[in-house]
Amino acid sequence: GAGVSQSPSNKVTEKGKDVELRCDPISGHTALYWYRQSLGQGLEFLIYFQGNSAPDKSGLPSDRFSAERTGGSVSTLTIQRTQQEDSAVYLCASSPKNGGGGYTFGSGTRLTVV
Amino acid sequence: GESVGLHLPTLSVQEGDNSIINCAYSNSASDYFIWYKQESGKGPQFIIDIRSNMDKRQGQRVTVLLNKTVKHLSLQIAATQPGDSAVYFCAENFGNEKLTFGTGTRLTIIP
Numbered sequence: 223g224a225g226v227s228q229s230p231s232n233k234v235t236e237k238g239k240d241v242e243l244r245c246d247p248i249s250g251h252t253a254l255y256w257y258r259q260s261l262g263q264g265l266e267f268l269i270y271f272q273g274n275s276a277p278d279k280s281g282l283p284s285d286r287f288s289a290e291r292t293g294g295s296v297s298t299l300t301i302q303r304t305q306q307e308d309s310a311v312y313l314c315a316s317s318p319k320n321g322g323g324g325y326t327f328g329s330g331t332r333l334t335v336v
Numbered sequence: 337g338e339s340v341g342l343h344l345p346t347l348s349v350q351e352g353d354n355s356i357i358n359c360a361y362s363n364s365a366s367d368y369f370i371w372y373k374q375e376s377g378k379g380p381q382f383i384i385d386i387r388s389n390m391d392k393r394q395g396q397r398v399t400v401l402l403n404k405t406v407k408h409l410s411l412q413i414a415a416t417q418p419g420d421s422a423v424y425f426c427a428e429n430f431g432n433e434k435l436t437f438g439t440g441t442r443l444t445i446i447p
Contacts, residue, residue, distance in 0.1 A: 262439075313379050
């Protein structure tokens with residue numbers, strides 16, 4: 223597609239439930255990133271995929287968070303046993319090359335845990 | 337430690353005036369800096385970037401200045417327009433793939 227697509231745009235879930243967030247990067251972009259943005263805060267790095275390399279998971283806040291990227295394209299971020307502190311906007315970005323900025327971000331998924 | 341901070345959380349500017357948004361960073365090894373603009377309900381949008389071997393870079397109505405001596409980065413927006421109202425983030429890269437973002441400055445353009 224023309225841009226990075228994320229779905230759903232909004233998600234309300236009950237505490238303790240699992241959620242899956244989807245990201246469709248720009249076709250041909252080899253790098254894919256997940257960030258989290260809490261209200262009034264900056265962007266917190268979660269995980270990074272580059273081609274077929276092992277992902278950099280150093281930003282995942284707990285083992286309840288996981289992500290995968292299938293076929294070097296679509297990525298899914300899964301949060302298990304959601305907690306209220308997981309409420310945030312989850313942003314996905316892709317980049318055509320390794321390193322540097324120039325990310326293209328999606329519009330994000332706003333997750334609310336009630 | 338590594339950090340990217342902003343001096344002011346909010347900034348109001350009269351339409352047509354110039355605005356300056358500031359950012360401080362602490363990692364002298366950072367080699368690449370980027371400014372992003374985020375409008376309500378949207379993801380951050382790339383504005384302009386600068387490498388650490390440069391002091392200044394200009395775009396359309398925007399200029400980024402980098403002062404490595406005091407580890408300071410600024411974004412200047414000339415002749416501000418209502419559409420410039422947004423949150424502006426600076427971000428730094430240490431030669432790896434991850435960007436570290438600051439908290440952001442909310443710029444409001446007053447008609």
